[in-house]
Amino acid sequence: MIYKDSEEDSIINKRQLITKKIEKKKCLNKSKFQLKTKYSLNEIFIFIKILYFFILLIYSIIYKIKTFNNNQKIYYSHTKYKIYNKIFKKKCLKKINFGIYIPALCNGGRERITALLITYLTKVNIFNIYLFTKTRKNKYEYKIPESTNRINTYGNQDLINQLIKYKIDVFVYQSYNGYEMELLNKLTNVKTIFYNHSSFWFWIYFNRAHFIPQLYKLYKNAKYVISLIPLENDFLFKKWGINSILMNNFVTYEYDDITPSDLSTKNIIMIGRADDKMKRFDLGLKAMKYIVEEVPDSQMLIISNLYGARYLVNLVNSLNLKNNVKFVGYALKPEIHFKNASLHIFPTINECFPMVLSETKIYGIPNIITGIDYVSAAKGGVININNDDPKEIAKESIKILKDFNFRKKLGKIARESMKKFRNEITAKKWIELILAVYNGEYYYNKLKEEDKKITEKEAINYLHNQLSIIKVRNRKMYNVTLEDIINFKFISKYLKKN
Numbered sequence: 001m002i003y004k005d006s007e008e009d010s011i012i013n014k015r016q017l018i019t020k021k022i023e024k025k026k027c028l029n030k031s032k033f034q035l036k037t038k039y040s041l042n043e044i045f046i047f048i049k050i051l052y053f054f055i056l057l058i059y060s061i062i063y064k065i066k067t068f069n070n071n072q073k074i075y076y077s078h079t080k081y082k083i084y085n086k087i088f089k090k091k092c093l094k095k096i097n098f099g100i101y102i103p104a105l106c107n108g109g110r111e112r113i114t115a116l117l118i119t120y121l122t123k124v125n126i127f128n129i130y131l132f133t134k135t136r137k138n139k140y141e142y143k144i145p146e147s148t149n150r151i152n153t154y155g156n157q158d159l160i161n162q163l164i165k166y167k168i169d170v171f172v173y174q175s176y177n178g179y180e181m182e183l184l185n186k187l188t189n190v191k192t193i194f195y196n197h198s199s200f201w202f203w204i205y206f207n208r209a210h211f212i213p214q215l216y217k218l219y220k221n222a223k224y225v226i227s228l229i230p231l232e233n234d235f236l237f238k239k240w241g242i243n244s245i246l247m248n249n250f251v252t253y254e255y256d257d258i259t260p261s262d263l264s265t266k267n268i269i270m271i272g273r274a275d276d277k278m279k280r281f282d283l284g285l286k287a288m289k290y291i292v293e294e295v296p297d298s299q300m301l302i303i304s305n306l307y308g309a310r311y312l313v314n315l316v317n318s319l320n321l322k323n324n325v326k327f328v329g330y331a332l333k334p335e336i337h338f339k340n341a342s343l344h345i346f347p348t349i350n351e352c353f354p355m356v357l358s359e360t361k362i363y364g365i366p367n368i369i370t371g372i373d374y375v376s377a378a379k380g381g382v383i384n385i386n387n388d389d390p391k392e393i394a395k396e397s398i399k400i401l402k403d404f405n406f407r408k409k410l411g412k413i414a415r416e417s418m419k420k421f422r423n424e425i426t427a428k429k430w431i432e433l434i435l436a437v438y439n440g441e442y443y444y445n446k447l448k449e450e451d452k453k454i455t456e457k458e459a460i461n462y463l464h465n466q467l468s469i470i471k472v473r474n475r476k477m478y479n480v481t482l483e484d485i486i487n488f489k490f491i492s493k494y495l496k497k498n
Helices: 002-079 082-086 109-122 156-165 178-186 200-205 209-221 230-240 281-294 310-318 355-362 390-402 404-421 423-439 441-449 456-473 482-486 488-497
Strands: 096-101 127-133 149-152 170-173 191-195 224-227 244-246 267-271 299-303 325-327 343-346 367-369 382-384
Touching: 096 109, 096 423, 109 127, 109 355, 109 423, 127 156, 156 178, 170 178, 170 423, 178 191, 178 209, 191 423, 200 209, 200 456, 209 230, 209 488, 224 230, 230 244, 230 456, 230 482, 244 441, 267 281, 267 355, 281 299, 281 310, 281 390, 310 325, 343 355, 343 390, 355 367, 355 404, 367 390, 390 404, 404 423, 423 441, 456 482, 482 488
Parallel strands: 096 127, 096 170, 127 149, 170 191, 191 224, 224 244, 267 299, 267 343, 299 325, 343 367, 367 382
Antiparallel strands: none
């Protein structure tokens, strides 16, 4: 009995001992765990800080590399242009916010030029492009790149507010709102280029001569103005104190992408807005009456929407030209008719940089114009008649239609003369102009100096031609002299009165 109890006590003691050892081990492990956990949290906190630092460092390095590469691309894009290499002393390593304003983007040469300009500017890695319009986007518009930022404006002050909001650096304005022009001239952070799409003579023929003094005074107060006419840019504007630069318009067709007309037909074309009385389609039709008498198999195609121009149909009927004149309507792709034409009659009373003249010349088609010898594309394969006599137009037309070799010679000269108006050349100058304006008047004036100017003798000759014909067309101008035109103060007072 005693033995048995001792054995049981021994077993119990062993169990208790084992239990104590286990509990002690648990306590020790718990203590170690607590100690280890406390140490690990500090360690993790320090590690996170170090890791965060390294992440920031790596991100910073990657960002700087990307920024450097982007800047190098922009820098390379800039250095492709001579204005940068020759003049700029500092690197421009940011994209320029470039804005352009046009009331709408459809149905007009000015609108088509805007679309072409945006398209070419998008091809270089220099600009963030913003288009400001009064009308919303619609299916009839000329196409522009999707990357273009399109902003609608609502009134004069809203345009100014939008320019400031989007931090526009260089802005091209293409309208004649005097109030807007005054506001733009007062802006300091936005450098505005006024793009003049009309000639001095337009306002006289348009019976808006009284507007000339106000408009050209605003141009005088501007730092940057684009002119499309050598006579105005190189001579008149210089005399009037307008700081303008000469630009050419873009042309619709790429020179190397078309096949010229073979000039084998006796087809004559007139193309444009027939409802515009200043285009004077009626003068071309009156000339056609005399042409048919000498070249009976000749045919005239009128390429135009006839809305508002039914008087031309009545004129054709009264002249008995039904068999020789065809109204083909508006053509989205007029090149279909260019390919089969041998002569373009362009009896417009006034132009600035006529697209249709450029288009037909690219197709190697001879042109007859009436008194617009001052436009840039008037030389080369073009016959200018400095009066409004349909017999004179017919006389020159008959010469061209009857003599194939003469026609081919004129067509070849016409096409070759358009090489200097290639779109890539125009785009390059536009980019140089924007870069120059962005960097200030000094660079703008330097770019102007590179342009080849017409001589004073040429300018005087153009003015004599214009004065002689305008005195016949507008009797109010009968007593105006060459000296009067050059004297801006005099001509301003004279036009205000008349």
